[in-house]
Amino acid sequence: MFGPTSVRVRRFKRLLFGPPKRTDQQHLERLSVASGLAVFSADGLSSVAYATEEIMWVLMAAGTAAAAYSLPVGLGIVALVMIVAASYTQTIHAYPSGGGSYIVSKDNLGIKAGLVAGASLLVDYVLTVAVSAAAGVAAITSAVPSLRGQEVVLSLIVIWLIAWVNLRGVRESGAIFAVPTYGFILSILAMIVFGLIRAAAGDWHPAVSPWSAFGIGGGSQAFRQMANGVTLFLLLRAFSSGCTALTGLEAISNGVQAFRAPETRNAVRTMGLERTLLYTMFAGITILAFGFGAVPKEGETVVSQVAREVFGGTGVFYYIVQATTAMILLLAANTAYADFPRLSGFIARDGYLPRRLTNRGDTLVFNSGILLLAGLASALIVLFRGSTHLLIPLYAVGVFAAFTLSQTGMVVHWVKQARQRAESIWRHGWSLFLNGLGALLSGTVLVVIAVTKFTHGAWIVLVLIPLILAYFTYVHRYYARFRESVEGLLHEHLPMDDAKAVKVVMTIGGLSPVIDHSLRVARRISKDITAVYVAAEPDLGEKYQKKWDLRRHGGVPLVVLPSPYRDVVGPLQTYLGQVHREHPETLINLLIPAVVTSEPFDDYLHNGTVDQMLRELRYAEGVVITVIPFFVNMSSARNCRITHFRFVLLQGKRTGSNVGSQKRSRTPDLQAGV
Amino acid sequence: MFGPTSVRVRRFKRLLFGPPKRTDQQHLERLSVASGLAVFSADGLSSVAYATEEIMWVLMAAGTAAAAYSLPVGLGIVALVMIVAASYTQTIHAYPSGGGSYIVSKDNLGIKAGLVAGASLLVDYVLTVAVSAAAGVAAITSAVPSLRGQEVVLSLIVIWLIAWVNLRGVRESGAIFAVPTYGFILSILAMIVFGLIRAAAGDWHPAVSPWSAFGIGGGSQAFRQMANGVTLFLLLRAFSSGCTALTGLEAISNGVQAFRAPETRNAVRTMGLERTLLYTMFAGITILAFGFGAVPKEGETVVSQVAREVFGGTGVFYYIVQATTAMILLLAANTAYADFPRLSGFIARDGYLPRRLTNRGDTLVFNSGILLLAGLASALIVLFRGSTHLLIPLYAVGVFAAFTLSQTGMVVHWVKQARQRAESIWRHGWSLFLNGLGALLSGTVLVVIAVTKFTHGAWIVLVLIPLILAYFTYVHRYYARFRESVEGLLHEHLPMDDAKAVKVVMTIGGLSPVIDHSLRVARRISKDITAVYVAAEPDLGEKYQKKWDLRRHGGVPLVVLPSPYRDVVGPLQTYLGQVHREHPETLINLLIPAVVTSEPFDDYLHNGTVDQMLRELRYAEGVVITVIPFFVNMSSARNCRITHFRFVLLQGKRTGSNVGSQKRSRTPDLQAGV
Numbered sequence A, B: 001m002f003g004p005t006s007v008r009v010r011r012f013k014r015l016l017f018g019p020p021k022r023t024d025q026q027h028l029e030r031l032s033v034a035s036g037l038a039v040f041s042a043d044g045l046s047s048v049a050y051a052t053e054e055i056m057w058v059l060m061a062a063g064t065a066a067a068a069y070s071l072p073v074g075l076g077i078v079a080l081v082m083i084v085a086a087s088y089t090q091t092i093h094a095y096p097s098g099g100g101s102y103i104v105s106k107d108n109l110g111i112k113a114g115l116v117a118g119a120s121l122l123v124d125y126v127l128t129v130a131v132s133a134a135a136g137v138a139a140i141t142s143a144v145p146s147l148r149g150q151e152v153v154l155s156l157i158v159i160w161l162i163a164w165v166n167l168r169g170v171r172e173s174g175a176i177f178a179v180p181t182y183g184f185i186l187s188i189l190a191m192i193v194f195g196l197i198r199a200a201a202g203d204w205h206p207a208v209s210p211w212s213a214f215g216i217g218g219g220s221q222a223f224r225q226m227a228n229g230v231t232l233f234l235l236l237r238a239f240s241s242g243c244t245a246l247t248g249l250e251a252i253s254n255g256v257q258a259f260r261a262p263e264t265r266n267a268v269r270t271m272g273l274e275r276t277l278l279y280t281m282f283a284g285i286t287i288l289a290f291g292f293g294a295v296p297k298e299g300e301t302v303v304s305q306v307a308r309e310v311f312g313g314t315g316v317f318y319y320i321v322q323a324t325t326a327m328i329l330l331l332a333a334n335t336a337y338a339d340f341p342r343l344s345g346f347i348a349r350d351g352y353l354p355r356r357l358t359n360r361g362d363t364l365v366f367n368s369g370i371l372l373l374a375g376l377a378s379a380l381i382v383l384f385r386g387s388t389h390l391l392i393p394l395y396a397v398g399v400f401a402a403f404t405l406s407q408t409g410m411v412v413h414w415v416k417q418a419r420q421r422a423e424s425i426w427r428h429g430w431s432l433f434l435n436g437l438g439a440l441l442s443g444t445v446l447v448v449i450a451v452t453k454f455t456h457g458a459w460i461v462l463v464l465i466p467l468i469l470a471y472f473t474y475v476h477r478y479y480a481r482f483r484e485s486v487e488g489l490l491h492e493h494l495p496m497d498d499a500k501a502v503k504v505v506m507t508i509g510g511l512s513p514v515i516d517h518s519l520r521v522a523r524r525i526s527k528d529i530t531a532v533y534v535a536a537e538p539d540l541g542e543k544y545q546k547k548w549d550l551r552r553h554g555g556v557p558l559v560v561l562p563s564p565y566r567d568v569v570g571p572l573q574t575y576l577g578q579v580h581r582e583h584p585e586t587l588i589n590l591l592i593p594a595v596v597t598s599e600p601f602d603d604y605l606h607n608g609t610v611d612q613m614l615r616e617l618r619y620a621e622g623v624v625i626t627v628i629p630f631f632v633n634m635s636s637a638r639n640c641r642i643t644h645f646r647f648v649l650l651q652g653k654r655t656g657s658n659v660g661s662q663k664r665s666r667t668p669d670l671q672a673g674v
Helices: A005-017 A033-046 A048-062 A064-094 A101-109 A111-143 A151-168 A174-200 A220-226 A232-246 A263-291 A302-310 A316-349 A363-383 A388-420 A425-452 A458-487 A512-525 A538-551 A569-582 A600-605 A608-617 A635-649 B005-017 B033-046 B048-062 B064-094 B101-109 B111-143 B151-168 B174-200 B220-226 B232-246 B263-291 B302-310 B316-349 B363-383 B388-420 B425-452 B458-487 B512-525 B538-551 B569-582 B600-605 B608-617 B635-649
Strands: A501-507 A529-535 A558-562 A586-597 A623-632 B501-507 B529-535 B558-562 B586-597 B623-632
Touching: A033 A048, A033 A111, A033 A174, A033 A263, A033 A316, A048 A064, A048 A111, A048 A232, A048 A263, A048 A302, A048 A316, A048 A388, A064 A232, A064 A263, A064 A388, A064 A425, A101 A111, A101 A316, A101 A388, A111 A151, A111 A302, A111 A316, A111 A363, A111 A388, A111 A458, A151 A316, A151 A363, A151 B363, A174 A263, A174 A302, A174 A316, A232 A388, A232 A425, A263 A302, A302 A316, A316 A363, A363 B151, A363 B608, A388 A425, A388 A458, A425 A458, A458 B512, A458 B600, A458 B623, A501 A512, A501 A569, A501 B512, A512 A529, A512 A586, A512 A623, A512 B458, A512 B501, A512 B586, A529 A538, A529 A569, A538 A558, A558 A569, A569 A586, A569 A608, A586 A600, A586 A608, A586 B512, A600 B458, A608 A623, A608 B363, A623 B458, B033 B048, B033 B111, B033 B174, B033 B263, B033 B316, B048 B064, B048 B111, B048 B232, B048 B263, B048 B302, B048 B316, B048 B388, B064 B232, B064 B263, B064 B388, B064 B425, B101 B111, B101 B316, B101 B388, B111 B151, B111 B302, B111 B316, B111 B363, B111 B388, B111 B458, B151 B316, B151 B363, B174 B263, B174 B302, B174 B316, B232 B388, B232 B425, B263 B302, B302 B316, B316 B363, B388 B425, B388 B458, B425 B458, B501 B512, B501 B569, B512 B529, B512 B586, B512 B623, B529 B538, B529 B569, B538 B558, B558 B569, B569 B586, B569 B608, B586 B600, B586 B608, B608 B623
Parallel strands: A501 A529, A501 A586, A529 A558, A586 A623, B501 B529, B501 B586, B529 B558, B586 B623
Antiparallel strands: A623 B623
């Protein structure tokens, strides 16, 4: 009742989903290097599951032989990983309290750069959900061919399943993250080792010599002709696609404070470990994919093909690789659900998004964020038919925009710090070099991606980010002007400031006990009370008037308003306007009795008109609105509910949210308090 | 502000969509036979666009030669159309005020039968939207091959486009409906006539002799072997699929009152016309499809193939057929958007759905219905990959359940009427015979569909309808018990009924002018005022206390509540509980100042905390809540808006809804009234 519908839905959901976790419980558990790797590297490491394949998709345009070029392209990616990771290690040192791209860019390059990074990241979180869900489903359908063709539906199920888990509340716990993350790492490493042993045994069968792409070896002349469609542009495009391997690399630098003391050292160590694993796994998969002649195709992922070749068919090991791959990808999607509302909150606190997004206690705001994220990711899945390699071109733009800004911010940071402390700038020479190189490379990659992928979808992101920026600007300007407008009124005399009296207008229409109770409350507020009844059907008005006169109600007069169109609010509004014109010096207090039931799920069955009045009448001049709650606890109705909705109650007894468990008082029979 | 988020979205939409139409404008224009046919037969006639194809899809399972069986199956459908239409003509005579299946079943067979019909129809409206959108898109993609493969996305676009039109408000105007309906009728009839002329000229090329399926002619033996997969079950399944031709046939009987006087006679005439057109068009298409050897396949509809054959390629006439087919299908989808909320309202008025659904003036309820319908239809499109013939098995169950109940109801109606008027039952013999035959046939078809299509998706509907019925029952029992509970309290003495005094607790935190104004209003309500400030950050509390003491505010005391977790509502709730325990005899009036801006789109930028407080604190014991609006009209902020959202304003100046245009007062600068 008299709350938004979505709240009702949410309350019903709480029945289903259990109480949400308190925000302050989030980091009770401090992370070690091992558990930190589990929590923060799921997003970063999971991208190796599709990065190699994305490179090969692009190269395939120049024929199967061009696959050999995946080796030098992969080498470039490994170098990029090393430099960007080293650059982010500097960020950890400089921002021990956590330095996300938004904060680092804002602090050092100014708010505009920060907002560009923020907009890029918001777009990215949506894409993380879509890409990870699509890639996770691809890992599943590769292993279970009977599910092929259902990728879109499966991806949507996955997205909403993760949304459901997040609506229910999830803790970023090392224990939960450890199984998929370490499972993935171990199974991929095992696959690589086993694959290399087989290669050493002469067991592999590349389509062309691995050296041919580098121009070495006898067959290179023939190879050149086979793969003569390989242009520099195509190589750059392949490189751009492979850059998705770097997504999620910045996660540790955002969450330094989650580590056990000494936080910085543990974070740096974790980063080192992640970096090493990232390029080892990526390089291993790329080499094996080439060596075993895997070819990207619809229906089966490259990793699945490699695993099949290495383990000689679809045995236990093959299924372990596929299962852990699917699990880490779903985990990566999950991290975006935590990051999206957090970043929105930061931006809102700076006044560039609606201020209500900062209310961490407001589960409605948080849940709206989850639903928005899931909805946008679902739209992308449907639009791009659940295909990872159609989504990837959109993905990388935002990632590298944020990388570039954040690394550039770090360069400025070191220069500023040297100046502040009047030190020589060369004290930070190594940091400066690493961040500068990181910024330069990220920026170059960004340009390469934007150019080579522009027609493949990157333009969507390049249009979207300015639109988000325009909204940021709009919100910020609005708040500034609003503050100005209101503060200009500090000593103004406003209408109704000197109202002489209070007149109570009470809407009635419900059952007698509700009316009796509300009238008693109304008498506490004013002696001047008028009851109003809107007669939705013509003859009801007269009937009601007679009934009212009979019961008397302590001399309170009844006004019956006719409503030819069965509309309740319209006639009431006209009446209030009339009273205001007749008594311009009187404050009208509109009392609306409303039923409050003991179970939130039933609220939707009551107060339809109350909700409508609250929405429509808040603009009425000279009127303040007071809601008189009438509490009803229906133990008998509950039996009826249990019959029909027992499944809802499987969750066990409802516990209060973090807002307080004394929210609803439940007395045995029926209680009406005001 | 302090309304649900969805309202804000709705108000923003009104900017985009213009003011909604008044409900009372709906039937100002009375329909002639010609315009009545346009309005009511779009849904019914449009089904011929896919009915033939659905029959052929089933028969194809037994080989291409089995297509010949589409002729006898089609003959059966034609007979069924004749009988059911005649049966509905009797309904028009008996229910001149409009006899939908829900009302006829309820009146004559009791509420349970009515609810089964109602649940079936609600499911059907969702399927009407999904099937019509998918079939409309199929007509488009058949003509424009480059769009093939995008069916799902196109169907979703169509569904949400129609939803958009309906959110904007649409009148069931004969003029708007005439072009697509008559365009479709004329183009299909032209195609049939032209096709038959070509057939007479010996120009067609059926795969087998048309007589072979009837066992006539020389080649029948050979044919039998070619199509020996044709079992009785397969024929019944084909017949079930073809029954979709009958969907929408009941529309005229629902809307008799929309016709010009004499209503009944005009409605009956329109029904006669629709029936004749329906079986003519259906039979024509079926014969031509057979004669020109059209074969159902992905990518091109049977009607498209027939049109190509008849008009010798894709010329102007071909495109006219495809365009009018697509248009009438979209129109058919559109009718469901009007029917769904209307039927929900009827059921709600009888107490089986939340009562708020009866509020016709409540655009929020109406719009929620539209969004729900569009959302469910979209889910079906994604699940069934936009394929008409995967959706059809679900469709027919509900239609024939409603037919059967409605026709059975008519049989009872005639018997009852004869008894009431003490007439011989044979006075209504013809009506009885027609309705009885209609009921019998519909019931038989229902069983045939349920059995033959059970594994093809019909089971979904057979599970769904009981679930909807369970919800109906739940709601109805709940209301009965609620009324009982509350009426038992008629002379009870309730807590707070004899509160001695009113204590005002006012939340503050905003800007000074808002506080000053709200305090002045508070003084009108009580002399006992306490201001409360929730300090979201520790040091803010002290600062605020100092500032408050400095400005004095007429001696009103300030209570600062610490909030370690940046949560505003929790500490406030604890405080209110404490005050209530300390003063159990005092009514607490919680005053919440709220900003009301001149533009609804900006409301989301304010009052996040207000909304949260209203949602969470309404359960607080001994508390009533009053919202003090602070009106702000920012002319300067508007300039800023225009820069960023000019596209929103293309609609021109905003006009009020039907609820009243005086809703928001806009004074030149800034106005604060209460």
